Amino acid sequence: MARITAGVASSHIPALGVASDLDKTAEAYWQPAFAGYEWTKAWEAEVKPDVVILVYNDHASAFDMKIIPTFAIGCAEEFQPADEGWGPRNVPVVKGHPDLAWHIAQSCILDEFDMTIINEMDVDHGLTVPLSMMFGKPAEWPCRVIPLAVNVVTYPPPSGNRCWALGEAIARAVASYDEDLNVQVWGTGGMSHQLQGTRAGLINKEWDNRFLDGMVGSSDALRRIPHIEYLRETGSEGIEMVMWLIMRGAMGRETRMLHRHYHVPASNTAVGHIVLEPVDGEVPPTETIEGNSQAAQDLIA
């Protein structure tokens, strides 16, 4: 049976990708940001996940203003790095896991999370920067990746509560997949940053660190933070942190912290990173008709 073994959260700041691509990570400005990922690189090499469900947001790359899916799951065999205006990053192609991705899509829809299914898309820095931070610069990424794109650009984005509940639905989906797979869920984006207007450059260390504290243990208080609090306290782009809550929801009732890192700045943004493992990975049972229908579940088994 597939099992969720760990959760990782990380900023996905594009400048970190540039620093990695241009081998600038030892420079004085970048070194402290990257140093906090060394532990995770060694740990990932040891625990070797088979699949990462990577929650991120597309930054006007795969999706333009024509179509704005709230939750979109990538079911393709592979995903090419996107050209975001300066040519695609020179990083490996991202290999998907279509069978598990389709299973999660179907299971979530029966669970009343109406996912958008994506069969072709390029993936931007939101997805490839976390891979660089956790795996460095290998010739091939060491695992399969299921992209899960969340709209946090056009308002309203999904609520933190909805994101947490989606994480729980993903956990139920993974648990009902027969193949023996070591699965991690990554939530990316944040932490505090504002990329516009006279408040540009806003950083809120106290708030960010309280959020990191809240990811650990058995409290689910973070799911009740309203959008306006993210906007006021963490800048207009801090709303990306709702994506961390999909990961946290998928971890179940209680988590333990394996590693934590916080550094200001990288470009305009606070770098935040945490590695969690489930202590009690139990999630609430599905409450939907189709989720509880053996006939419906047999169809997607």
Add this chain to the structure above:
Amino acid sequence: MTQDRDIHAYLAEFDDIPGTRVFTARRARQGYQLNQFAMSLMKAENREHWKADERAYLADWKLTDEQKQAVLDRDYTKLLDLGGNIYFLSKIFSTDGQSFLQAVSTMSGMSLEDYTAMMIAGGRSPEGVRSIKGKN
């Protein structure tokens, strides 16, 4: 459960944040053509045409005159007021070879040097810029 149940009250709060334009449906509609134009610069061949003659490239897009001028001026604050979204506008400054740090600093009213120094010193404090009404 976590959101204000009244959509009007939910949206009204966004106007109470100093120096911030939340990308609401109103702005998404106002900036549709502008953002789609910016998006077109993701293709290398389009970037070549754009760099060769910006005005001619813009002529093919249904932007308002005010939006076109703000694009030519690289006036990102104005572009946000006219419905632009920073992630779409990033295709314009990326084509110019500018980083997010460079482009964003132009909206802050600070020089790039001062803005960079502020970020290295820990960034802009949220104190006093959370709410216009609350003055906190």
